[in-house]
Amino acid sequence: MNMQFDVIKVSQVSADKIDYTTLIFKVTLPQKVDIDNSKDLWIYLKTLVSGGAQKIFIDLQQVNYIDSSGIGVLINTAKLLRKQKGDIVMANVSDDIKSIFKVIRLEEFITVFNSEVEAVKSFSYIR
Amino acid sequence: MISDIFHLIKHHDDAIHYDSFVVRVMAADVLDMDSAGDLRIFLRTLIGGGVTKIAVDMTGLDFIDSSGIGVLIEAAKHLRQHGGDIVLLAVPERVQVIVQPVRLNRFIKMFDTLDEVKNFFRHI
Numbered sequence: 001m002n003m004q005f006d007v008i009k010v011s012q013v014s015a016d017k018i019d020y021t022t023l024i025f026k027v028t029l030p031q032k033v034d035i036d037n038s039k040d041l042w043i044y045l046k047t048l049v050s051g052g053a054q055k056i057f058i059d060l061q062q063v064n065y066i067d068s069s070g071i072g073v074l075i076n077t078a079k080l081l082r083k084q085k086g087d088i089v090m091a092n093v094s095d096d097i098k099s100i101f102k103v104i105r106l107e108e109f110i111t112v113f114n115s116e117v118e119a120v121k122s123f124s125y126i127r
Numbered sequence: 128m129i130s131d132i133f134h135l136i137k138h139h140d141d142a143i144h145y146d147s148f149v150v151r152v153m154a155a156d157v158l159d160m161d162s163a164g165d166l167r168i169f170l171r172t173l174i175g176g177g178v179t180k181i182a183v184d185m186t187g188l189d190f191i192d193s194s195g196i197g198v199l200i201e202a203a204k205h206l207r208q209h210g211g212d213i214v215l216l217a218v219p220e221r222v223q224v225i226v227q228p229v230r231l232n233r234f235i236k237m238f239d240t241l242d243e244v245k246n247f248f249r250h251i
Contacts, residue, residue, distance in 0.1 A: 051176030
C-alpha cells in the first residue's frame, strides 16, 4: 500500500543540521486505512517521530474508510508526539469519516482542520 | 515522496523489527537541488528513527544531479554505520548515463527487480 509523504518547510533555512521545529511532515493516507496497512502506517509514523519529527499533518483527502486499528495509530502517534512537545493534526476529512470521528469524539483529542492551509498555520504556534 | 514497505519476515507482535522490512521510496521526476532536500530530510529522519533497509525506486526518475547523488551517498553512509544498506531499483537508461561515469554502482548496489532487492536484504 503506497503512502505519500511531503516535507513542508515553515522557514527556509538550508543548514546541514535538520531543525525539526521548522518542518512539517505531511502524510497523505491511502483510500483505505485498515488492519492490512495500519501496521505499516504505524511503522512510518513511529519511525519519523523517533527520528525527530515533531509536526505531523495527516491529509485524509483520499480516505473513504478507516477502521479502529487506523484510528489507534493516529492516537498513539499523538501521544508519542506530545511527549516530545510536538503534535499531530488532520485536515480534509470527508463527512462520512467525520461521522465516525464524532461518535468516538476523536476531534477532542486530535484537532481537525478544514484545509491544509489552516493545518499548516496551526503549527506556527508550537515551539 | 511515495513510499511503501515490504516485509521480509512477518512478525505478529506490536514491536517494530527494523531488520525485517525494506522501505521503498519512489524517486519521481527529478532529483536536483530543489527536490533532493526533501528526500534527504525524509531519509535521514527514517534512518534516525531506526530504518536499516532502504530501496530507492528510480522507475519514474528523469534526471539526477550531484545533490541528488549526494543524498543517496549520505544515506548509504548513515545506513552502513547501523549495519543497514541502501540500494537502487530499476535505474532507467537516462539516469544510468548520468551515474555511470561517476561509478555510483560501485558504491551503491543497483537491481532491476524487486525480488533481487528482497533477496539482497534477506542476507544482510
